[in-house]
Amino acid sequence: MKPAVCALVCICLGSIWTSAVSQPVDSSATNDIQKLSRRYAESTIASDISKIMDSMVQKNFVKFLLNQREKKSVPTMAGDPDYSIFNDLLKKEFMMLVHSKGDAFKNQ
Structure with a gap:
């Protein structure tokens, strides 16, 4: 132009x-x-x-x-420190859920 x-x-x-x-x-x-x-x-x-x-x-x-x-x-949540804490808590909760389901499966 x-x-x-x-x-x-x-x-x-x-x-x-x-x-x-x-x-x-x-x-x-x-x-x-x-x-x-x-x-x-x-x-x-x-x-x-x-x-x-x-x-x-x-x-x-x-x-x-x-x-x-x-x-x-x-989304700009990746740089947010609260996001990483929330993400870590979700991972831990998910892992606990998976382990508890695995333990329940083994006990059957």
Whole structure:
């Protein structure tokens, strides 16, 4: 997207530069009109570039928000010390249950 914007700017500035070089110098009224049209063209280009840059910033912001949402949806309990204690207790309880079922099976 950025190379396209740069190419657009170069093309527009090139056309403005060639029109500025080929200005007639015979009358001040025509010169004023050309300067005014040149300013209008430059402001139009600046406005278009501004709109393009705003849309790029908006798209980047939406991507940022979506990435943050994805990061929040990933469970982060692995780094929690309470999680490891809870996990250890569950393992011990499960092992006790398995051993008690095994002992009950042997006694039959």
